[in-house]
């Protein structure tokens with residue numbers, strides 16, 4: 001039995017009234033696409049309507065914090081505010097310090113973003129030392145050694161928006 005991962009949620013959720021934003025980087029696209037797919041499928045299974053999942057993209061993970069902020073602002077300005085956002089990126093260690101700087105700064109910026117936008121920001125960033133680690137965490141390595149982590153992010157989004165989103169209480 002797998003031990004790691006979100007597993008079952010603490011109760012049944014009805015996501016039918018939620019508006020969810022997914023904003024994803026385009027680096028490492030094959031892995032990104034699997035993660036985005038996993039997040040969407042899980043949210044649909046929790047009742048989120050397809051038309052209420054809005055997808056935007058940025059070039060790379062470094063662009064996720066500012067892109068997320070502007071994406072949230074734009075949806076609000078259109079009168080279609082989001083209840084939660086899932087920024088998704090895949091960072092894979094290369095041969096320089098690039099990976100460390102982007103992993104650290106992006107993580108902190110996404111964490112701090114929540115206090116600025118007042119909606120939950122899910123942490124959909126893989127920070128992997130190898131391509132194999134990233135493939136496994138998207139559920140697409142040959143051995144299917146791990147589950148698709150996008151599914152956990154979709155479930156976390158529905159739970160956080162329902163419990164702590166702008167319309168939760």
Ligand SMILES: Nc1c(NC[C@H](O)[C@H](O)[C@H](O)CO)[nH]c(=O)[nH]c1=O
Pocket residue numbers: 025026027028059060061062063089090091092093098102
């Ligand atoms: N190396 C990875 C990047 N690098 C690109 C940066 O995120 C950024 O887009 C660029 O420096 C322009 O500002 N991005 C990833 O998402 N994943 C990587 O592995």
Ligand SMILES: CC(=O)[C@@H](O)COP(=O)(O)O
Pocket residue numbers: 093094095096097098099
């Ligand atoms: C995208 C870059 O700036 C690049 O030089 C980083 O190299 P590496 O991924 O090998 O650390």
